[in-house]
Amino acid sequence: EPEVTQTPSHQVTQMGQEVILRCVPISNHLYFYWYRQILGQKVEFLVSFYNNEISEKSEIFDDQFSVERPDGSNFTLKIRSTKLEDSAMYFCASRFGINEKLFFGSGTQLSVL
């Protein structure tokens, strides 16, 4: 089965630093998402991306967050100035069409110290 790939699997950063989380969605997919899961809490929607623009974002996704699909294969999430509360597992997901199966990556565990 095709896979969504996320790198790195773990990232440790200092508060205030910028981080970029990388994802390679499945190659023919058109819809891309980021979700996160703070330890012990629900998986939360952050943002969806289609046709090179954000289609929906949550309240969590403030000005410190941005997404990009720089080269047609990668899909990145940038956090400009990390806070302690940004520590979470971040999941990338993609799908071919609106009602198609959503594939999740195995996540990047971000720890902000």
Add this chain to the structure above:
Amino acid sequence: AQSVTQPDIHITVSEGASLELRCNYSYGATPYLFWYVQSPGQGLQLLLKYFSGDTLVQGIKGFEAEFKRSQSSFNLRKPSVHWSDAAEYFCAVGAQAAGNKLTFGGGTRVLVKP
């Protein structure tokens, strides 16, 4: 706003016994419903989904779920649990909208006793 409740945080079952995980949702229209499983260190794997039609849906790994509109429920079942089914299970509701985001429940962690 859509929401999902999974009342059971932990469930322990014996291998070979049946399993039922509860899920209740709140959504203003006909929901799209999903069950995902997360094994340690892994991503979220789709077990099954309901969009329309037959309210009893079959999924992978021997799981099934039944959509009951009158109870706003989408409970997951498996007749005979295997040790490899130990994992965390998430119910989610989605919307047919441009973003098509999923709202997840808090998850149920399943432990399987030998």
